[in-house]
């Protein structure tokens with residue numbers, strides 16, 4: 755079993771009957787979603803909120819009841835993946851382009867569980883390009899601002915067109931190599947008009963499940 759599968763499936767042990775569950779996006783979160791599907795087949799009774807169209811489609815195929823975020827008062831537990839996470843549990847998400855919905859769902863969740871393979875638990879985040887979701891109305895100006903600051907921006911593309919998020923926005927990936935002042939960086943990005951959100955997640959994680967070899971490491 756891969757480290758991603760080990761981590762994803764382990765996290766599902768924290769799901770109990772009656773919960774509203776946030777379903778993350780990406781290959782590791784998908785393992786959790788599939789396991790939840792299995793448990794539903796065996797009688798588990800939950801409702802779920804999906805963080806992307808792709809996850810909603812997978813969940814529906816697995817007979818997991820999906821509800822709209824606005825129809826629930828709170829989410830009990832969300833299980834999501836990440837691209838990098840450090841010892842302070844500051845992380846980068848959005849490699850799969852779902853960062854906006856992922857951040858919204860995380861903000862409504864009482865408990866956030868991240869599931870990663872061991873390679874993503876790093877001393878210093880930033881090697882993974884930081885995704886910034888931007889409005890198509892003003893993207894070129896934001897891109898130029900990043901360029902002028904030497905942040906090595908790259909428009910994310912798919913089949914030679916700009917990648918479109920589920921909310922109809924573009925993504926600019928910043929190839930920073932290292933991010934030391936993540937709080938300052940997050941505040942600066944949040945203040946740029948036209949930035950919808952960015953992939954820096956700070957003070958989000960309650961529990962980190964790391965797939966490590968043939969076992970898992972759980973960190974609170």
Ligand code: 5RP
Nearest residue numbers: 780781782835848849850852
């Ligand atoms: C999607 C994400 C994913 O959770 C992240 O990219 C990790 O993906 P994977 O589990 O496939 O490595 O943030 O926007």
